[in-house]
Amino acid sequence: MSVAMAQLLIEQRKNLESQAREIIDTAETEKRELTAEENVKFDKISADMTSLRSRSDQLVQFESDAKAAEEALRKAGHDGKQEQRQAEAGDVEAQLRKLVSGELRKMELKASPEELRALSKGTAAAGGNTVPTTFYGQLIEHMTESAALINAGATVLTTTSGENIDLPVTTSHGTAALVTEGGTIGGTDPAFGKRTLGAFKYGELILVPTELAQDTAVDLEGYLARMAGRAVGNALGAHLISGTGTGQPLGLFNSTTLGATSATGTVGAPTFDNIIDLFYSVIGPYRNSPNAGWLIKDSTAGQIRKLKDTSGRYLWEASTVAGQPDLILAKPVQTDPNVAATALNAKSVAFGDLSAYYVRLVNGIRFERSDDFKFDTDTIAFRALIRGDGVLADQTGAVKHLAGAAT
Secondary structure, rough: HHHHHHHHHHHHHHHHHHHHHHHHHHHHOOOOOHHHHOOOOHHHHHHHHHHHHHHHHHHHHHHHHHHHHHHHHHHHHOOOOOOHHHHHHHHHHHHHHHHHHHOOOOOOOOOHHHHHHHHHOOOEOOOOOOOOOHHHHHHHHHHHOHHHHHHHOEEEEEOOOOOEEEEEEEEEHHHHHHHHOOOOOOEEEEEEEEEOOOEEEEEEEEEEEEHHHHHHHOHHHHHHHHHHHHHHHHHHHHHHHHHEEEOOOOHHHHEEEEEOOOOOOOOOOOHHHHHHHHHOOHHHHHHHOOOEEEOOOOOHHHHHOOOOOOOOOEOHHHHHHHOOOOOOEEEEEOOOOOOOOOOOOOOOEEEHHHHHHHEEEEEEEEEEEEEEEEEOOOOOEEEEEEEEEEEEOOOOOOOEEEOOOOO
C-alpha cells in the first residue's frame, strides 16, 4: 500500500509540474518576464513539488523497512498477537492516508514490543550502556537522509580504527609520441600523488532528567537516538559538502575544478547554456559513469526547472516512478541543504562521477548512555559520536562545478 500511495504522490507532483510549466509557457508566448505574482506562484509550486518528493521517498523507505522488519520477526519466530497487529496496521494505514492528504508532514512508527525489548538494554561500557545494533541501523538511516552526498553515490569506507588512510592516485597520465625508425622513444611518465583520509570527531551530548526517563510512556531512547543521529549526520554532512580541509574534511565543492561560469547580470543563476557547458566540461568516462549525477540546493532546483532548450523542451525531467530521482540530461539530481545557493562567485552546482568522492567512517555511529556523568543532578547523559572524513580522490576533473560570475 505504501508504494501505491507513494506513486499517487508522484502523480500529484506531475500535475503540479504541468501547472508550473504553464506559467513559464504563458510568459514566453506573451514574450515577457514572469510577473511578481507569477514568480511567487511558481516558487510555491516548486516547494510543493519538493515536499511531495520527500513524502513519496519516505513512503517507499517505510515499505522497505516494514518488509525487512516483518522478515526479521518471521525468522525469529515471533508470531505476536493478531488483534494487536491488526489494530497497529489500521493506525499506520490511517497515518499514511493523512500523510498523503497533507494533514501530516511526517510520520513516526513505534517499535513493536519485541523491538522495544531489544532496544532497552545493551552491554555496559565506559559508565553507560551502549545501544544495540538495532539503534545503529536507525542512526545510519537518518545520517544518510541528511547527508545527501552519501546517497548520491559517494564511495563509503568503514574502518575499525582511525589511523590515516592514504589513497594513491594518478595526477596525470603518461603520453605516447610518434617514433621514427631507429629514433629514440619519447613520451612522458605518469605522475602520482596521494589523498589522505583522517578521522574527525563529531558529537552531541543530551542531558535528560531521570524523572522524565522513568515516567515517560514513549520510546524516549528511540527518539533521542534518531535526534542525535540526525545531528551528528548533519554536522559531518555539512563538511562533506563545503569543508575547508583544515581541521575538518575537505568538502566536495572545495575539491572540484571549474566547469562553467554563469553569465554576468544573473547573480549566479544558471542558464540552459551554463548547464550544457558544465555537463560537457566533464570528460566522457566520468560523464558516462553510472555514478555520474548532479548535486544542488533546493532553491537552485527551482531555477533550473524553468530552463528550456531551443526547441522549447524543459531541461528538467521529473521522475514518474516513486523512489527514483529526477533527471537533468538523463543524469540523477540530488539536493543537499549545505550546497551554496546561486550568488555572485558561489559554487552552486556540481556535476560528475560522485563515486570519486570518498567518505571514511570509523566504526559507524556510537550512541551511549551514562547514569554517572551528572550524578550530582540526577540526570542521565546520552551522547552520539561519529568519526569520519571525506576527500575527492581524483581532483583532475572527475567532478566539476558551476560558479556564479563576479558581477
